[in-house]
Amino acid sequence: MRETSFSIMLKVGAAGLALLAAASCGRGDKAGDARSANAGGAAEAAAQTDPSADFLAMADRHARAFLATAPEAATELGVSEDLAGENYLTRLGAYGFSAHQAARAMNEDFLQELRGYDRGALSGTAAITYDVLKNAYDTAARRNQFDFGGATPFGAGLPNSGDSWAMTPYFMTQLTGPHLALPRMLMSQHPIDSREHIEAYLARLGEMGRALDEAGETFSTDAGIGMAPPRFAIDGILTSLRNFVAGPPASHPLVVTLEEKMASVDGLAEEERAAYAARAARL
Numbered sequence: 001m002r003e004t005s006f007s008i009m010l011k012v013g014a015a016g017l018a019l020l021a022a023a024s025c026g027r028g029d030k031a032g033d034a035r036s037a038n039a040g041g042a043a044e045a046a047a048q049t050d051p052s053a054d055f056l057a058m059a060d061r062h063a064r065a066f067l068a069t070a071p072e073a074a075t076e077l078g079v080s081e082d083l084a085g086e087n088y089l090t091r092l093g094a095y096g097f098s099a100h101q102a103a104r105a106m107n108e109d110f111l112q113e114l115r116g117y118d119r120g121a122l123s124g125t126a127a128i129t130y131d132v133l134k135n136a137y138d139t140a141a142r143r144n145q146f147d148f149g150g151a152t153p154f155g156a157g158l159p160n161s162g163d164s165w166a167m168t169p170y171f172m173t174q175l176t177g178p179h180l181a182l183p184r185m186l187m188s189q190h191p192i193d194s195r196e197h198i199e200a201y202l203a204r205l206g207e208m209g210r211a212l213d214e215a216g217e218t219f220s221t222d223a224g225i226g227m228a229p230p231r232f233a234i235d236g237i238l239t240s241l242r243n244f245v246a247g248p249p250a251s252h253p254l255v256v257t258l259e260e261k262m263a264s265v266d267g268l269a270e271e272e273r274a275a276y277a278a279r280a281a282r283l
Contacts, residue, residue, distance in 0.1 A: 051117065051118070051121045051122060051126075052121075052122050052123050052124060052125075052126035052127070053126075054117075055117050055122055055126045055129070055130065056125065056126050056129065058113060058114075058117075059129055059133060062110050062113075062133075063083070064083055064084075065106065066106065066153050066154075067079065067083055067084040067085070067088075068084065068085045069093060069094075069099075069102065069103075069106070070093050071084065071085075071088040071089070071091045071092060071093055072092065072093055072181070072182070072185055074088050075088075075089065075185060075189050075190055076185065076189055087200070089190065089191070089197065089200035089201075089204075090199070090200040090203035090204065091203070091204070091207065092182065092204055092207040092208070092210075092211045093211070094211075094214060095150075095178055095211055095212075095214035095215040095217075095218060096214035096217050096218060097217070097218065097221065099214070100150050100151040100218070101151070103144070103150075103151040103152055103153050104144045104151045106153040107137060107140045107141055107144055107151070107152070107153045107154065108141075110133075110137050110153060110154065111137045111138070111141060114130070114133055114134060114137060117130065119131075133154070136154035136155050137153075137154050139154070139155055139156050140152045140153060140154045140155055140156070143156055146169070147225070148169070148171070148221075148222040148225060148227040149168070149169045149170055149171050149222065149227065150171045150218060158171075169227070170222070170227070170228075170229040170233070171215070171218050171219055171222055172215060172218075172219050172229070172237055173229050173233045173236070173237065174229075174232070174233045174235070174236020174237055174239075174240070175236070177215065177219075177237070178211060178212065178215040179212060179215065179237065179240055179241055179244070180240060182208060182211060182212075183244065183253065183254060186201065186204060186205070186254060186257070187253060187254065187257040190204065192258065192261035192262060192264075192265065193265065194265065195265075195268070195272075198258070198262065198265070198276050201258060201280075202276070202279055202280060202283065205254060205280055205283040206283050208283075219237075249281040249282070250277070250281045252281070254280065255277060255280045255281050258276065258277060258280050259273065259277050262276060262277075
């Protein structure tokens, strides 16, 4: 099965993820990647005379640029490495000040390029795509004018944290934020179908400390200018973080989830599963 870039955009448009790219349903679909490359060449040639084709090629570039910075969102969408970058399943995104500044700059660049197109000259999918992207980029620009709560290239949520649905002025609350979204993404959306996927999962576990440290820096910076959530929300954040590190490592949900999913990986010996689980517990 193969999805068009437009169908992917419709799936996630309500969450602000207007990703216009010719994405394959399966991760690492080599045939799909080849078809995507061939289609890209044809689209480039057509774009020289067709403004709609040129616009859709721009939308594809925007999607690829965003996905390169948002491996969590790429995991959620299940796109191929051709779109999101080689080995993106081994990485977590950035959550510190520089990441938010980069998101603001990306939004400004996207808007500037979008405004270079005449909406009246577009037709079909390109015209609809223009409307969706304009709304998403304008919404992000309104959010990004505030120096707190993070930033996003499009929409009102923070897709890189996995909480693209969360319309909140605070970077972390008792219900939203990387401290909740990252473990949830790893347990429910990261694929465990091969040794490569297991190694990628372990690599991401090793990135958790860095990502949460950066999230904490953003939260502290916001609090320093008076933009902390209410006390009950802070208490909820602290409770979540304490629960996250409570108990023996071997029984941590991130380790248990890996053990459960490895049981269905073909050709994986019991000794290998035990070794992977031990590595996860050490992380």
